[in-house]
Amino acid sequence: MIRIEGLTKEYAGKAVVRDVTMAIESGTVTVIVGTSGSGKSTFLRMVNRLVEPTAGTVEIDGVDTRRMKAHELRRRIGYAIQDHGLFPHWTVARNIATVPRLLGWPRARIAARVRELLELLQLDPDEIAPRYPHQLSGGQQQRVGVARALAARPDMLLMDEPFGALDPVIRAKAQDDLKAIQERLGSTILLVTHDMSEAIKLGDRIAVMSEGRVEQFAPPADILTRPASAVVESLVGEEDRPFRYLSLLPIAPLVEPGTAEGPPIGTGHSLRDALAEMIWSGRQALPVVDDEGAACGRVTRGALLSAGRPPR
Amino acid sequence: MGRSPDKLGVPMGGLLAVALALPLASYRANRIAPAEPRGLFEALPLSWALAVVGLALAAVAVALAARRPALRLAVSALMLLALLMAIGEAGRTLSAGGAQYARVAPGVGFWLAAFALAILVTDAIVRLRPGPLGRLAALAAALAALGLILVSGQWDGLSVLAEYRGRAAAFWREGGHHLQLAFGSLAVAVAAGVPLGIAIHRARRFKAPVLNGLSLLQTIPSIALFGILIVPLGWVAANVPGAAALGVQGIGMAPAFVALFIYSLLPMVANTAAGLAAVPAGVTEAAAGMGLTRRQQLASVELPLALPVILTGIRIVLVQNIGLATIAALIGGGGFGTFVFQGLGQTATDLILLGALPTVALAFVAAVVLDATVDLLPGARR
Numbered sequence: 001m002i003r004i005e006g007l008t009k010e011y012a013g014k015a016v017v018r019d020v021t022m023a024i025e026s027g028t029v030t031v032i033v034g035t036s037g038s039g040k041s042t043f044l045r046m047v048n049r050l051v052e053p054t055a056g057t058v059e060i061d062g063v064d065t066r067r068m069k070a071h072e073l074r075r076r077i078g079y080a081i082q083d084h085g086l087f088p089h090w091t092v093a094r095n096i097a098t099v100p101r102l103l104g105w106p107r108a109r110i111a112a113r114v115r116e117l118l119e120l121l122q123l124d125p126d127e128i129a130p131r132y133p134h135q136l137s138g139g140q141q142q143r144v145g146v147a148r149a150l151a152a153r154p155d156m157l158l159m160d161e162p163f164g165a166l167d168p169v170i171r172a173k174a175q176d177d178l179k180a181i182q183e184r185l186g187s188t189i190l191l192v193t194h195d196m197s198e199a200i201k202l203g204d205r206i207a208v209m210s211e212g213r214v215e216q217f218a219p220p221a222d223i224l225t226r227p228a229s230a231v232v233e234s235l236v237g238e239e240d241r242p243f244r245y246l247s248l249l250p251i252a253p254l255v256e257p258g259t260a261e262g263p264p265i266g267t268g269h270s271l272r273d274a275l276a277e278m279i280w281s282g283r284q285a286l287p288v289v290d291d292e293g294a295a296c297g298r299v300t301r302g303a304l305l306s307a308g309r310p311p312r
Numbered sequence: 313m314g315r316s317p318d319k320l321g322v323p324m325g326g327l328l329a330v331a332l333a334l335p336l337a338s339y340r341a342n343r344i345a346p347a348e349p350r351g352l353f354e355a356l357p358l359s360w361a362l363a364v365v366g367l368a369l370a371a372v373a374v375a376l377a378a379r380r381p382a383l384r385l386a387v388s389a390l391m392l393l394a395l396l397m398a399i400g401e402a403g404r405t406l407s408a409g410g411a412q413y414a415r416v417a418p419g420v421g422f423w424l425a426a427f428a429l430a431i432l433v434t435d436a437i438v439r440l441r442p443g444p445l446g447r448l449a450a451l452a453a454a455l456a457a458l459g460l461i462l463v464s465g466q467w468d469g470l471s472v473l474a475e476y477r478g479r480a481a482a483f484w485r486e487g488g489h490h491l492q493l494a495f496g497s498l499a500v501a502v503a504a505g506v507p508l509g510i511a512i513h514r515a516r517r518f519k520a521p522v523l524n525g526l527s528l529l530q531t532i533p534s535i536a537l538f539g540i541l542i543v544p545l546g547w548v549a550a551n552v553p554g555a556a557a558l559g560v561q562g563i564g565m566a567p568a569f570v571a572l573f574i575y576s577l578l579p580m581v582a583n584t585a586a587g588l589a590a591v592p593a594g595v596t597e598a599a600a601g602m603g604l605t606r607r608q609q610l611a612s613v614e615l616p617l618a619l620p621v622i623l624t625g626i627r628i629v630l631v632q633n634i635g636l637a638t639i640a641a642l643i644g645g646g647g648f649g650t651f652v653f654q655g656l657g658q659t660a661t662d663l664i665l666l667g668a669l670p671t672v673a674l675a676f677v678a679a680v681v682l683d684a685t686v687d688l689l690p691g692a693r694r
Contacts, residue, residue: 050597071603072603074601074602076603083592083594087613098602099603102604102608
């Protein structure tokens with residue numbers, strides 16, 4: 001549990017972050033979204049004290065971060081940034097081992113941890129570990145950056161535009177992978193992005209920041225359906241809103257008894273996936289199958305469209 | 313074949329051909345007598361002269377037409393070696409008949425040919441694109457060849473070596489002084505310059521004033537700086553207990569050492585600061601974010617990444633100091649410059665060469681070794 005109280009940063013009397021208060025549950029993903037200059041990066045950097053707050057407190061599991069030495073605090077918090085920041089003169093293995101080495105882990109434990117992390121991030125340890133960062137692709141560098149941030153099993157992970165340098169296809173894959181890893185490890189993640197789609201895709205809760213203030217701090221569905229201000233509404237984007245909303249809803253609640261033509265869709269998909277399939281294949285309804293592949297009914301276009309219009 | 317001749321081969325091959333027609337050596341009946349030129353066929357036995365002409369023509373042909381760098385290297389290096397052997401042979405031949413005071417020195421033909429061949433050799437090495445170890449091996453081979461020629465006595469007839477024989481003990485002593493001056497001032501400059509470079513990298517507002525101040529020091533002519541230092545160092549020697557016992561005095565090695573140190577500061581400080589500034593922002597950000605302390609950030613990330621640029625600064629300083637240390641002799645600081653200024657005073661060119669040639673050789677060796685070291689660093693990628 002991370003409690004942030006009245007966090008403020010001023011530079012030469014001008015507030016960049018103003019009086020931010022929020023509580024972050026352990027094991028959840030919180031995404032800070034905002035335009036450039038909104039103060040979101042400064043906010044993130046105050047959590048691990050790369051920037052010292054002008055006022056306010058950050059508490060991790062009840063401990064005020066100001067009571068720790070800054071470098072010791074940072075060793076407990078994973079940190080991944082946009083241009084990955086890998087040390088170019090160290091191999092991948094040495095890069096990932098950075099914090100465990102600082103913490104004085106024994107050699108064998110570090111080696112085992114490096115292997116485990118590379119496998120977790122779908123990188124072949126024998127091939128990748130001895131390489132230098134410049135010998136990797138952009139996507140591989142980004143994954144090594146995440147592995148390095150996770151290395152010492154940190155209390156939480158701070159990520160500043162972690163996918164910003166990736167092209168769209170690799171970026172989507174990296175987002176899926178991060179979500180899968182987070183669900184598997186139960187990590188607490190605080191992620192900064194300017195991309196609302198990324199925020200909706202990854203966040204359990206989203207904080208929309210503008211001019212140093214948090215405009216709204218809520219689950220993605222609420223951000224979409226009940227934007228708290230004009231700024232939030234403009235970030236959500238009116239024309240994309242229904243599709244973003246559909247992407248948050250699972251198929252399962254809309255399944256009704258009956259049959260339909262053509263290939264089935266799994267219950268794990270979102271309504272947006274179902275709509276896309278209906279449009280592209282010209283069908284009024286899709287057969288639905290559960291995780292084991294057993295038929296469990298159908299979903300119709302009408303039900304889907306009315307679900308996409310949220311109550312207000 | 314319709315292929316255009318080699319771009320560098322035309323001037324250098326031409327120079328080599330011209331050099332053949334110019335005097336290979338100069339002969340003087342005694343040390344200060346006027347020099348008389350001696351052509352290739354006057355200076356060498358017929359068999360030697362013909363061999364040199366034949367090889368030189370082959371070298372010109374290769375320089376003009378050959379494409380393969382290995383062939384160009386082999387032929388021009390062979391010709392350079394033959395030239396070095398031939399000048400020794402000329403020394404022996406010319407002084408054989410004459411009086412024991414006869415002096416034989418390399419003539420303008422020799423110097424021109426040696427220059428053209430040295431350019432052709434280095435150009436061929438560059439075209440071969442050797443790695444750092446290859447360049448060190450080439451340097452070692454060249455030094456070994458030079459050493460063998462010296463030890464074999466092939467050059468004993470040359471006047472430079474006659475000057476050396478007269479003052480062998482002084483030569484090595486002054487050589488030692490020269491190295492002490494050049495390397496000692498470098499060591500102190502590294503010890504002071506790297507921390508200062510780190511300091512101005514961290515406290516940016518001091519960067520411009522410090523670098524401008526050091527640039528200003530750099531513009532003081534060396535002789536003037538020696539003069540300026542006489543007063544304060546003389547005062548220190550007279551008033552600080554123990555300073556005189558350490559060898560600090562207004563003239564001699566102390567002011568020379570201090571002057572070289574002052575000239576070394578700008579390259580050391582500027583390169584350290586530039587190397588640190590070139591570390592990518594994401595890397596320093598990540599190092600801090602991972603929880604490295606300031607000291608750890610500096611020691612394990614920033615300095616290793618800045619090291620190639622810092623070493624380039626050390627290379628600049630060392631080559632500069634080896635050259636500048638020559639002037640130290642003017643104020644009694646010793647070094648190879650001693651022979652240069654003695655030679656100037658006596659209008660004895662051979663004595664000047666005795667001081668100048670080892671200085672050039674030292675600077676060259678230092679440059680090659682440090683360049684190779686920069687390339688051998690683990691971070692040397694790109």
